[in-house]
Amino acid sequence: MTSREQPSRKRPRSEDASLKNSLSDSERETHEDLIFIRPMRPLSVEPDRDDKFWYKDGNVVLVAGNVAFRVYRGLLASQSTVLDDLCSADPAWHVDGCPVVHMSDRAEEVRSLLSVLINGKTYITKREVSFEDLAIWIRLAHKYRIADLLENSLRRPSLQSPHHSITAVNLARLTETSSILPLALYDCCQLPVETLLNGHTYPGGRVEKLSADDVQRCIQALSVLGVQRTLAIVKSMDLSACGYSCRFECADHVSAIKTELLEDLKSPGCRHPLCSWARFMGQYNRDMTSNVKNSAHPMCPRCIKTVIQSHGQVLLECWKNLPELLGIEVEGWATAQDA
Numbered sequence: 001m002t003s004r005e006q007p008s009r010k011r012p013r014s015e016d017a018s019l020k021n022s023l024s025d026s027e028r029e030t031h032e033d034l035i036f037i038r039p040m041r042p043l044s045v046e047p048d049r050d051d052k053f054w055y056k057d058g059n060v061v062l063v064a065g066n067v068a069f070r071v072y073r074g075l076l077a078s079q080s081t082v083l084d085d086l087c088s089a090d091p092a093w094h095v096d097g098c099p100v101v102h103m104s105d106r107a108e109e110v111r112s113l114l115s116v117l118i119n120g121k122t123y124i125t126k127r128e129v130s131f132e133d134l135a136i137w138i139r140l141a142h143k144y145r146i147a148d149l150l151e152n153s154l155r156r157p158s159l160q161s162p163h164h165s166i167t168a169v170n171l172a173r174l175t176e177t178s179s180i181l182p183l184a185l186y187d188c189c190q191l192p193v194e195t196l197l198n199g200h201t202y203p204g205g206r207v208e209k210l211s212a213d214d215v216q217r218c219i220q221a222l223s224v225l226g227v228q229r230t231l232a233i234v235k236s237m238d239l240s241a242c243g244y245s246c247r248f249e250c251a252d253h254v255s256a257i258k259t260e261l262l263e264d265l266k267s268p269g270c271r272h273p274l275c276s277w278a279r280f281m282g283q284y285n286r287d288m289t290s291n292v293k294n295s296a297h298p299m300c301p302r303c304i305k306t307v308i309q310s311h312g313q314v315l316l317e318c319w320k321n322l323p324e325l326l327g328i329e330v331e332g333w334a335t336a337q338d339a
């Protein structure tokens, strides 16, 4: 940046907190939970121009962290009334003739948001989106009231990611999107207790934690889900009522497998109750000669299919009851699972 115009209004040097308290209404824009603070003087360290979003004919400069983005005010204003208001306020100073707007977000967050706002909707509909980008879009679309981006982002399947379950819960809470909560909380219940209590640390050191209420909810649900896992074994591992007259000794074998599972409740292939048994049961298929490992309990394909289907019914019931098991209410959840 080659030139700066000093702000017309002088303000004594002050810490952010006291500056915030001393702002007049005209200097403080309030959008419900949002308060934008506009520093009345240039930064002591000149921000770096962003490599991607620095258009020579741009007419507003956004500064986030130590990065400056020169973009188009009309483009921002057309998509967000909050950004419009922010850009319309008296600027603290100018850079290259452009008003400078301070963002309270991190530079990478603003860059990610601009990539959508400037590149358009095709960017979000055609491109594989990382969870990190998705989380940024949801937070900022909620903050800056960008309805279509928020709605689109909340619908994306990649939001349901076991590796980011804590963030998914917090995004669901932030945006009051309860339909995301059951699976996200369920995934949190699979986390190590230490992570559940202390949060997930992202590269760079940022820690994402559950609220105390949600931590308590997950801890209470752990025993409930443990019971569901046990019930799934008891209900599914039973061929007595299937009506198929098997010429092998599958009933005996399934009983033996059940006993083993109950003795060692670690998992049939995975830790949690909402997991299909297709692969797990497949290893007992007597027709598969490679299953030497489980030759002690060989079963015919027909009986294996019966067990898998029976377990599928148990899973469906568990899935329908998931909000209740987790101690939350999600309107229309059970109905949606029937559809």
Ligand SMILES: [Zn+2]
Residues within 6 Å of the ligand: 246, 247, 248, 249, 250, 251, 299, 300, 301, 302, 303, 304
């Ligand atoms: Zn059989």
